Amino acid sequence: MQDLGPLDSREAITRFLFVQDPPQAVDLCFVLGCPTPTNMDPAIALHARGLAPRILVSGHGPSPQAVPEAQRFRDYALERGVPASAILLETESTNTRENFVFSAPLIERELGWQQVRTVAVVSKPYHARRALMTARRHWPAHVRLVMQPSQHPDDPPASTWWQTESGRAFVLRELVAIGTYAQQGDIGGF
Numbered sequence: 001m002q003d004l005g006p007l008d009s010r011e012a013i014t015r016f017l018f019v020q021d022p023p024q025a026v027d028l029c030f031v032l033g034c035p036t037p038t039n040m041d042p043a044i045a046l047h048a049r050g051l052a053p054r055i056l057v058s059g060h061g062p063s064p065q066a067v068p069e070a071q072r073f074r075d076y077a078l079e080r081g082v083p084a085s086a087i088l089l090e091t092e093s094t095n096t097r098e099n100f101v102f103s104a105p106l107i108e109r110e111l112g113w114q115q116v117r118t119v120a121v122v123s124k125p126y127h128a129r130r131a132l133m134t135a136r137r138h139w140p141a142h143v144r145l146v147m148q149p150s151q152h153p154d155d156p157p158a159s160t161w162w163q164t165e166s167g168r169a170f171v172l173r174e175l176v177a178i179g180t181y182a183q184q185g186d187i188g189g190f
Contacts, residue, residue: 010162017174018158019128019147024118025051026146028111031122032099032131033059033069037076038152042122044080046148052120055082056107058090058099068092096130096177097186100138118144125149125157126171130178130187137188 029043029052046052055077059069068091077087090106093099107116119139123131128149135145151157156167181187 013171013175014158014161017126017129017171018149018161019132020125020149021146023049023051023148024120024146026118026120027054027116028052028107028118029055029120029122029148030103030135031055031057031073032096032127033057033061033073033093034124035061035069036152036154037069037073038154039122039124039150040073040077040080041150041152042120042148044077044082046120047077047082047086054086054088054111056088056090056103058103059093060091062094096127096134097138097181097184099131100134104139113140113143116143118146120146120148122148122150124170125151125155126161126174130174130181133178133187133189134181137186 023046026046029046031039031043033039040057043052043055047055057070057073061069070089070091074087074089078084088106088110090099090103093102107113119135121131121135128147132145132147156164156170161167161171178187
């Protein structure tokens with residue numbers, strides 16, 4: 001077996017973690033909370049183009065805070081022209097697994113899983129693989145997932161994540177998190 005050099009390893013990590021699909025029509029856009037509301041940008045763009053009639057924002061945040069991330073994201077979207085009637089909120093989740101688990105009954109109640117065939121999933125770019133695998137484990141198998149990661153300049157992109165200490169830290173923590181989720185049985189699709 002040929003020894004892989006650092007460039008080969010970096011390329012393998014990049015191909016594995018950074019998952020993105022072309023924008024397309026979906027039944028629902030699902031946005032995972034995080035500290036920065038720019039995760040809403042892909043959802044706002046899909047809605048503005050008529051490709052996502054509804055947006056579900058999920059997340060309280062991992063630490064106690066007065067205003068859940070999902071509410072801050074909703075306000076960010078409202079300021080950018082998304083009508084309140086298009087936005088659903090899940091405000092209790094504190095991690096990726098909970099984002100999907102806590103949102104599943106909300107989707108069933110508000111939309112009905114039989115009416116939801118395609119979902120755009122919005123996350124940080126380096127978080128897309130874990131989001132995809134977690135959705136596959138906790139949501140119905142018939143749902144087709146379209147990955148639409150944030151493209152904000154502050155989010156380490158696939159093309160340069162290794163060039164900054166923070167980019168390397170985000171990516172390496174994500175690899176560890178995927179291993180932890182796999183050991184706990186919280187990811188599917190592999």
